[in-house]
């Protein structure tokens with residue numbers, strides 16, 4: 001572990017990394033979010049001499065992630081990241097919505113210090129648990145890696161803007177596609193492949209209000225047989241924003257496109273990105289490309305609508 005001057009703060013939020021199973025050979029039939037963050041740290045002897053501080057922010061299976069947990073996590077990360085005695089922050093999380101939380105923290109905080117999310121594909125009780133090594137690697141990156149939000153699993157660090165969960169059970173389930181990984185943890189040391197600009201932070205004030213009152217933003221998919229009726233139903237329910245997971249480079253079924261126009265006319269903000277795992281949506285007229293996933297775009301539209309609400313301006317439709 002390279003020496004860094006300050007502490008690493010480890011924030012626990014649940015997930016399989018904190019999960020337990022009755023049978024050590026069972027990597028599927030387990031319960032996520034059972035062990036506290038101190039317990040996860042205790043399972044990594046190499047962390048015994050590292051200056052650490054632990055805090056349990058939540059204890060959830062990340063498939064059930066809520067805006068309230070996101071708000072609390074962002075607040076606690078921001079609190080610790082400005083402390084003079086803190087070098088970086090690590091968040092232990094579930095893998096299911098890891099990329100969404102990473103992107104949310106990236107867009108809200110865009111921190112100049114390392115904010116590293118880590119997780120595990122197998123529960124802590126597994127015969128070959130991956131959580132302890134991932135946690136150690138995440139702490140290494142928090143002490144010697146780049147500033148900004150990164151996701152660390154299976155010895156690889158990914159930038160929040162590029163990371164996607166690509167596999168349901170493999171230990172190296174995450175990838176960065178065409179963008180490539182940020183770097184690796186090699187023989188216990190950080191090795192950078194590339195750097196990423198920090199981007200602009202929306203700021204904690206954007207998400208200060210009661211999460212129960214945040215704008216409603218839903219994702220709809222363009223697919224064979226799409227009728228657009230789901231869009232009409234969501235419009236009738238008062239949805240504020242819609243993100244379309246479109247085919248290919250951003251094409252939308254004609255029936256769905258007609259319903260989306262009705263939604264726009266009614267004041268709903270609509271954004272279109274590709275449902276493909278990699279490869280951007282392309283605006284043919286302008287040539288502009290947008291490689292955000294539907295879930296990333298949902299975060300951006302949510303933050304845009306929150307900011308517009310705060311300033312009293314109408315969001316772009």
Ligand code: ASP
Pocket residue numbers: 014015016017032060061062063093094095096097119120121122
């Ligand atoms: N359902 C779990 C979670 O996301 C899966 C995992 O962590 O791998 O919390």
